[in-house]
Amino acid sequence: MGIINNNFLKLNESYLFQEINRRTREWMAKNPLREVLRLGVGNTTEPLTPVIVDAMHKKLNELSYVNTYTGYGDEQGNNDLRAALADFYKREYNVHLDRNEYFVSDGAKSDAGNIQELFSPSCKVAVQDPSYPVYVDSNVVGGRSGLYNSNQLSYDGFVFLNAASENGFIPSPPKEHVDIIYLCFPNNPTGAVATSEQLKAFVDYAKREKAIIIYDAAYADYIRTPGIPHTIYEIEGATSVAIEINSFSKNAGFTGVRLGWTIVPFDIEADGVEKGLLHKLWNRRQCTFFNGASNIAQSGGVAALSQEGRKECRGMVDYYLGNASIILNGIKKVGFECYGGINSPYIWTRCPKGMSSWEFFDYLLNKTGVVVTPGVGFGKQGEGYVRISSYGHRENIEKAIKKISEEL
Amino acid sequence: MGIINNNFLKLNESYLFQEINRRTREWMAKNPLREVLRLGVGNTTEPLTPVIVDAMHKKLNELSYVNTYTGYGDEQGNNDLRAALADFYKREYNVHLDRNEYFVSDGAKSDAGNIQELFSPSCKVAVQDPSYPVYVDSNVVGGRSGLYNSNQLSYDGFVFLNAASENGFIPSPPKEHVDIIYLCFPNNPTGAVATSEQLKAFVDYAKREKAIIIYDAAYADYIRTPGIPHTIYEIEGATSVAIEINSFSKNAGFTGVRLGWTIVPFDIEADGVEKGLLHKLWNRRQCTFFNGASNIAQSGGVAALSQEGRKECRGMVDYYLGNASIILNGIKKVGFECYGGINSPYIWTRCPKGMSSWEFFDYLLNKTGVVVTPGVGFGKQGEGYVRISSYGHRENIEKAIKKISEEL
Numbered sequence: 067m068g069i070i071n072n073n074f075l076k077l078n079e080s081y082l083f084q085e086i087n088r089r090t091r092e093w094m095a096k097n098p099l100r101e102v103l104r105l106g107v108g109n110t111t112e113p114l115t116p117v118i119v120d121a122m123h124k125k126l127n128e129l130s131y132v133n134t135y136t137g138y139g140d141e142q143g144n145n146d147l148r149a150a151l152a153d154f155y156k157r158e159y160n161v162h163l164d165r166n167e168y169f170v171s172d173g174a175k176s177d178a179g180n181i182q183e184l185f186s187p188s189c190k191v192a193v194q195d196p197s198y199p200v201y202v203d204s205n206v207v208g209g210r211s212g213l214y215n216s217n218q219l220s221y222d223g224f225v226f227l228n229a230a231s232e233n234g235f236i237p238s239p240p241k242e243h244v245d246i247i248y249l250c251f252p253n254n255p256t257g258a259v260a261t262s263e264q265l266k267a268f269v270d271y272a273k274r275e276k277a278i279i280i281y282d283a284a285y286a287d288y289i290r291t292p293g294i295p296h297t298i299y300e301i302e303g304a305t306s307v308a309i310e311i312n313s314f315s316k317n318a319g320f321t322g323v324r325l326g327w328t329i330v331p332f333d334i335e336a337d338g339v340e341k342g343l344l345h346k347l348w349n350r351r352q353c354t355f356f357n358g359a360s361n362i363a364q365s366g367g368v369a370a371l372s373q374e375g376r377k378e379c380r381g382m383v384d385y386y387l388g389n390a391s392i393i394l395n396g397i398k399k400v401g402f403e404c405y406g407g408i409n410s411p412y413i414w415t416r417c418p419k420g421m422s423s424w425e426f427f428d429y430l431l432n433k434t435g436v437v438v439t440p441g442v443g444f445g446k447q448g449e450g451y452v453r454i455s456s457y458g459h460r461e462n463i464e465k466a467i468k469k470i471s472e473e474l
Numbered sequence: 475m476g477i478i479n480n481n482f483l484k485l486n487e488s489y490l491f492q493e494i495n496r497r498t499r500e501w502m503a504k505n506p507l508r509e510v511l512r513l514g515v516g517n518t519t520e521p522l523t524p525v526i527v528d529a530m531h532k533k534l535n536e537l538s539y540v541n542t543y544t545g546y547g548d549e550q551g552n553n554d555l556r557a558a559l560a561d562f563y564k565r566e567y568n569v570h571l572d573r574n575e576y577f578v579s580d581g582a583k584s585d586a587g588n589i590q591e592l593f594s595p596s597c598k599v600a601v602q603d604p605s606y607p608v609y610v611d612s613n614v615v616g617g618r619s620g621l622y623n624s625n626q627l628s629y630d631g632f633v634f635l636n637a638a639s640e641n642g643f644i645p646s647p648p649k650e651h652v653d654i655i656y657l658c659f660p661n662n663p664t665g666a667v668a669t670s671e672q673l674k675a676f677v678d679y680a681k682r683e684k685a686i687i688i689y690d691a692a693y694a695d696y697i698r699t700p701g702i703p704h705t706i707y708e709i710e711g712a713t714s715v716a717i718e719i720n721s722f723s724k725n726a727g728f729t730g731v732r733l734g735w736t737i738v739p740f741d742i743e744a745d746g747v748e749k750g751l752l753h754k755l756w757n758r759r760q761c762t763f764f765n766g767a768s769n770i771a772q773s774g775g776v777a778a779l780s781q782e783g784r785k786e787c788r789g790m791v792d793y794y795l796g797n798a799s800i801i802l803n804g805i806k807k808v809g810f811e812c813y814g815g816i817n818s819p820y821i822w823t824r825c826p827k828g829m830s831s832w833e834f835f836d837y838l839l840n841k842t843g844v845v846v847t848p849g850v851g852f853g854k855q856g857e858g859y860v861r862i863s864s865y866g867h868r869e870n871i872e873k874a875i876k877k878i879s880e881e882l
Contacts, residue, residue, distance in 0.1 A: 068745035069597050069653045069686070074755050077762075109545040119538040122770070123531060129731070130527040132867070137517040137729035172580050172732070172768070179763035183615065189477050203762045207591065245477045278477070321545035322769035323537070324580070337476035347482050354488075354611045355587035360580070360768040361730035362530070459540070 073209045076221065080199065082443035083107070086427070093431050103466040105393070105454045106437045108254065108411065110319045112385055112459075114366070115378035118318060121369035125362050139358040142349065143170025143327070147364045150371040151327055158376075161299040163331060167345065169352055170367070172359045173326040174284045174313035179204040180355070181280055181309060181328070182246070184347050189245035192225040194237055196255055196444030196451075198282070201248040219446040228447050229256055235405060235414070236264050239271035245337065247272065249298075250282035252289060255444045255453040256414040257406015259294050265301045272307035276337035278344075279308040284326075287317035287383050289409040305331040309344070314363075316386075316411065318370040318379045325363040386411050389456035389463045396467030397454070400474050404454075413454040414441070423449055434469040481617045484629065488607065490851035491515065494835070501839050511874040513801070513862045514845045516662065516819065518727045520793055520867075522774070523786035526726060529777035533770050547766040550757065551578025551735070555772045558779040559735055566784075569707040571739060575753065577760055578775070580767045581734040582692045582721035587612040588763070589688055589717060589736070590654070592755050597653035600633040602645055604663055604852030604859075606690070609656040627854040636855050637664055643813060643822070644672050647679035653745065655680065657706075658690035660697060663852045663861040664822040665814015667702050673709045680715035684745035686752075687716040692734075695725035695791050697817040713739040717752070722771075724794075724819065726778040726787045733771040794819050797864035797871045804875030805862070808882050812862075821862040822849070834860055842877040 086106055094102060114122075128134035142148065148165040155161040171177045178200045182191075187209035193201045202220060205211060212222030220226070225244050227237035235258035240247070249268060251260045272279050281298040289296050297312075298304045310329045314320035330348045335341050369375045394407035397415055407413035415438075417426035423440035430436050430452075441451030456463065494514055502510060522530075536542035550556070556573040563569040579585045586608045590599075595617035601609045610628060613619060620630030628634070633652050635645035643666035648655070657676060659668045680687050689706040697704050705720075706712045718737040722728035738756045743749050777783045802815035805823055815821035823846075825834035831848030838844050838860070849859030864871065 068684075068747070069593050070747055070751070070755070071592055071594050074592060074758070077758060079758070080761060107546075111540075111543065111545065113540050113543040114534075114537045116538070119534060122534050126522075126527060126530050126534065129522045129727075130524070132519075132521050135519065135521040135727070137519065137727070137865075138515075139730055173765050175765040176763060184479055184482060185477050186479050200762060207759075207762065276476075319537075319543070319545070322547055322766070324765065324768045339476070339478055343478070347478070350482070350485060350487070351615075354485075354608060354615070355584060357581050357583040357732065358730070360732045360771055362770050363768050457545075 071207070073207050076211065076213055077203060077206050078214050080203070082440070086437065086439065089428065089431065090437050100435050102435050102437060103462055103469065104437045105458060105463070105466055106439045107457070108455050109457055110316065110321045111457055112319060112382055114319050114323070115375070115382060117372065117375045117378055118366045118369045122362050122366045125365035129361070136361065139361055139364070141353045141356055141358050142166070143168065143359060144361065144364050147367050150368045154371045155297065155299070159297050159300055161297055163299070163305070163329060167329055167331050169328045169330065169348060170359050170364060171326045171328060171356070172324045173315060174282065174311050175200055177311045177326060177328040178280070178282060180351065181311070181348070182208045182210070183351060184344060185246060190225060190243065192227055192240050192244040192247045194249065194253065195220075195226040195228050195446055196441060196448035197248065198250060198254050199444065219442065219449075226445070229253070229258065230447055231405070231416070234258060236260050239268050243275050244277055246278050246280060248280045248282070250284070252285040252410035254285065255412055255439070255441060255448065257410035257412040259289060259291070259409045262293070262295055262301060265295055265298060269298070269301045269304050269307055273303060277307070278334070278336050279304075281308050281310045283310055284313045285316055285410055286312065287379070288387060288411055290387065291409050294409060299329070305333045306335055309334065314367055314370055317383055318366070319382060320363065320366070323363045323366060325359055325367045385460070386456050389458060389460060392463055392467055393454055393456055396471055400470060407456070411456045413456070415452050415454055417450050417452060423452055426452055433473045434466070436466045436469060479615070481615050484619065484621055485611060485614050486622050488611070490847070494845065494847065497836065497839065498845050508843050510843050510845060511870055511877065512845045513866060513871070513874055514847045515865070516724075516863050517865055518724065518729045519865055520727060520790055522727050522731070523783070523790060525780065525783045525786055526774045526777045530770050530774045533773035537769070544769065547769055547772070549761045549764055549766050550574070551576065551767065552769065552772050555775050558776045562779045563705065563707070567705050567708055569705055571707070571713070571737060575737055575739050577736045577738065577756060578767050578772060579734045579736060579764070580732045581723060582690065582719050583608055585719045585734060585736040586688070586690060588759065589719070589756070590616045590618070591759060592752060593654060598633060598651065600635055600648050600652040600655045602637050602657065602661065603628070603634040603854055604637065604849060604856035605656065606658060606662050607852065627850065634853070637661070637666065638855055639813070639824070642666060644668050647676050651683050652685055654686050654688060656688045656690070658692070660693040660818035662693065663820055663847065663849060663856065665818035665820040667697060667699070667817045670701070670703050670709060673703055673706060677706070677709045677712050677715055681711060685715070686742070686744050687712075689716050689718045691718055692721045693724055693818055694720065695787070696795060696819055698795065699817055702817060707737070713741045714743055717742065722775055722778055725791055726774070727790060728771065728774070731771045731774060733767055733775045793868070794864050797866060797868060800871055800875055801862055801864055804879055808878060815864070819864040821864070823860050823862055825858050825860060831857055831860055841881045842874070844874045844877060
């Protein structure tokens with residue numbers, strides 16, 4: 067394999083959603099008269115809201131006239147959107163950061179994948195288990211792992227922070243030294259949210275160990291319980307240890323429109339890293355590998371952060387949270403043990419009767435036509451669980467829960 | 475620098491456009507009554523065309539209704555756009571590739587930067603000198619260079635393929651073995667275009683050396699001389715050695731909208747790399763680090779590739795080529811030695827009287843208020859040249875050329 071990056075060759079195929087689709091198709095072929103009800107993927111289903119659509123139409127009109135046309139924007143994002151982000155954090159979270167600390171991107175997935183490029187291949191990386199696969203996969207490509215280990219259902223070399231019912235799916239900071247910790251709250255897939263005290267333990271750890279926290283807050287708008295932090299910067303001192311990644315996907319329906327942001331505070335420092343360096347390097351990274359997010363999407367983002375836009379988007383999140391509540395109550399009534407679904411769009415359900423994730427997936431599909439996501443696809447600790455997603459039209463959610471109530 | 479990627483620390487700040495802006499601002503402050511005429515950056519100035527704007531408004535409307543809303547698309551791009559790309563290559567270039575060999579992206583810059591991730595840090599990389607800085611910078615980050623060498627005005631470890639007036643700015647293939655060759659035709663910054671024979675020499679070299687060509691064709695639509703290849707796949711056998719990167723930026727005005735594509739043929743093979751592997755790895759890379767280009771931009775892309783869209787876009791390119799022609803003729807009349815500007819939006823101009831790139835930049839700015847790009851910003855061989863860009867409104871181009879004619 068002369069010229070190929072060996073780290074890429076370590077990377078397993080990502081079979082989870084392919085395998086879900088394969089099994090679903092097979093079942094449909096065998097049961098042509100039965101209805102499939104998909105509660106698997108975390109894909110938004112509700113339309114963009116009026117204020118956002120209007121802003122994007124307006125931008126599109128501007129792009130169609132010679133006097134208002136604009137070409138390349140700044141790689142870091144347009145000034146008005148960066149200012150709107152800074153204002154939004156001040157207004158809603160009392161977090162005061164400079165607009166230049168906000169980097170606009172084409173979505174949280176890109177940033178979550180790319181951020182590791184700033185760090186040495188020798189860095190020790192900790193991830194929650196289970197977790198969104200991009201944190202692990204991108205670090206495999208970055209050379210921070212060993213080979214795939216089928217006992218761990220992941221790669222050697224990572225520190226896995228186990229999330230289980232015993233710790234309320236909120237792991238403690240690692241016992242050993244690590245350099246980088248990925249955290250995601252509200253968590254995908256478990257739906258768990260961390261309290262200020264729990265987050266503070268990670269911030270304290272990072273300060274002590276001179277480590278960096280990469281905090282994925284893509285589901286922050288689903289938090290409705292008072293007192294639960296929406297951003298890691300609500301924790302004192304977090305600006306000196308944490309990078310935060312966020313997105314317009316799940317709160318404004320931009321999954322297909324593509325827009326996100328990453329905050330790299332000027333204040334971050336770490337082992338051998340003086341203040342300002344990480345900010346400067348991420349800036350250089352974006353200027354080299356990226357040419358800015360779509361200007362149409364960015365206009366939509368500014369509208370989404372306006373008072374009116376926030377109100378509309380809250381309505382959209384309410385809708386999905388309403389779905390989550392229907393799922394949670396329905397599943398609980400059947401007697402299943404489940405978590406999340408309150409400050410999160412995901413309901414993390416323990417498979418009944420000791421079934422494995424895939425066994426329960428098949429069982430549920432056969433009995434009810436409902437498709438969920440096997441928890442084992444998110445890591446070893448996900449075995450024995452499934453993730454149920456509240457992204458869907460209300461009538462489908464209700465139909466799925468009715469089916470489950472009747473058939474199980 | 476414990477936890478930082480050392481390769482990032484090798485990377486110099488990118489001063490070129492910053493320094494241009496600094497000197498321009500300084501001049502403006504000193505000459506408040508004089509007009510600045512910017513022929514520096516390669517940024518489009520003409521509005522999006524009607525067919526494209528209509529398609530994007532339509533998509534936006536679809537996203538605003540529950541029955542037509544869609545969320546995540548495929549990471550590889552939407553099927554209709556991939557099909558439209560495959561059809562466009564068949565129709566216009568007689569190049570027959572499968573739609574799945576086309577990967578849609580948010581622009582050529584991202585792909586040009588990211589493609590190197592697939593390759594080993596030990597790969598030897600050849601770039602044209604001068605060239606678009608992303609090829610070099612991304613490979614520095616990828617660990618395929620030594621330190622910055624101020625004699626070379628670049629990094630150690632690269633093989634530089636010198637483009638100069640003696641070879642018509644078309645270098646020959648390297649004498650030594652390399653693993654990866656970046657080529658860009660029509661070239662940025664020199665405006666040179668390669669003939670089939672010249673490209674065939676590179677394809678033959680790549681086959682012989684089991685190397686990979688990364689072919690940046692972002693300016694292909696500016697080629698109007700019959701017989702000059704628009705895509706490297708017009709060269710026999712190129713599908714077994716070349717990846718091609720292209721963009722809607724310069725032919726459809728998508729610099730701010732963001733949309734591009736990269737072709738990784740199934741057939742590519744290289745040293746130790748069997749057919750299909752590179753395609754599979756790029757697919758895996760995009761699925762891990764990218765979540766698809768904006769669906770609004772993609773609808774615009776489909777429209778741009780329609781017969782009507784192609785006609786409109788040709789009109790837009792004609793406009794910039796008209797500008798190029800005015801610049802080329804005007805500059806020639808003043809007696810300057812210049813290249814490009816025929817099948818390219820860039821006019822590569824030798825600085826008069828042995829001036830350096832920056833000396834001529836200052837001279838031109840002081841005499842005429844015209845801002846150009848110092849050629850040395852693109853590499854050592856660019857010293858003694860400036861790049862003049864035809865992106866601008868016609869009246870500004872004419873004004874600039876008039877100024878140059880009168881003052882020089």
